[in-house]
Structures are given as C-alpha cells and as structure tokens.
Amino acid sequence: LAPGKGRFTAAARDELIHVLTLYRDAIGTPITIFFDGSSSPRGPRVKTESSEIEILYSRAGQTADDLIERAAHRFQPYGEVLAVTDDHAERDTVIAMGGSASSCWNFILAIQSTLGELREDIQQHNRKERNRFNRGR
The missing domain is CATH 1.20.5 (Single alpha-helices involved in coiled-coils or other helix-helix interfaces)
Known part of the structure; x- marks a missing residue:
C-alpha cells in the first residue's frame, strides 16, 4: 500500500486507513479496523472524523485477534460481520461465531x-x- 515503506510501518497503516475510508464511502457500510496496539508502528495515529469508520488499538496483554473475536460476537445482531485476516485460525473462529471471513x-x-x-x-x-x-x- 505504501510503496517504498515497510509492510508494518506507520505509513502503511495510514495508507490502509485511507483506502478503507474510500471503500467505506463507496459501500456505505460502517468499518472497524483493529490493530495490535503493543506492536503498532511508532508515529502519529490517524484519527477519523467519521462515525462510520472506527479504528481501535489493542491494549497491552491483548491482541487485535481478541478484539476481532469480541466484535464478531457483539456485532452479530446488527448485521453481517466480516473479518479480514490471513490467520486461518482466526478466520475459522469468526466463521464459527456466525461471521464471515476473507483473506487479505x-x-x-x-x-x-x-x-x-x-x-x-x-x-x-x-x-x-x-x-x-x-x-x-
């Protein structure tokens, strides 16, 4: 996403947020993005003004996967939950909770x-x- 920058850099994270914001605008569906807070790259964290896109960082001792699983369970009554991850075990967990999953x-x-x-x-x-x-x- 961020040519010339590493995959796990603040620049890549910020570009991901930018692209997902454009995507959210196109589809009209709220999006929540989860990042591992303990391993997130240093640098300013992008803040969004929209209530339709939410960016959450896990706390120490917590992983983004923990947040994804919790959200998959809690958001079910409000509509389809889609988890995007290349972690096969995480995809299986979300699907078992009634959500959908996609590879990156x-x-x-x-x-x-x-x-x-x-x-x-x-x-x-x-x-x-x-x-x-x-x-x-």
Missing part, C-alpha cells in the same frame, strides 16, 4: 473492484452533467 488478498481484490466501479460511476455522472451543461448554453 481476496479483500484487496474486492476493494479494487468496488473503487473501480465507483470511479466509472463518477466519470459517467460527470459526462452526463457536462453534456447537460453544454446543451444549456
């Missing part, structure tokens, strides 16, 4: 597809508006 790669493909469709929709809308504006002259 499959989720990246879904994001790219959704954002591509959004780009096309915006371009089409802009063309229509430009044509409508030019006809009115």
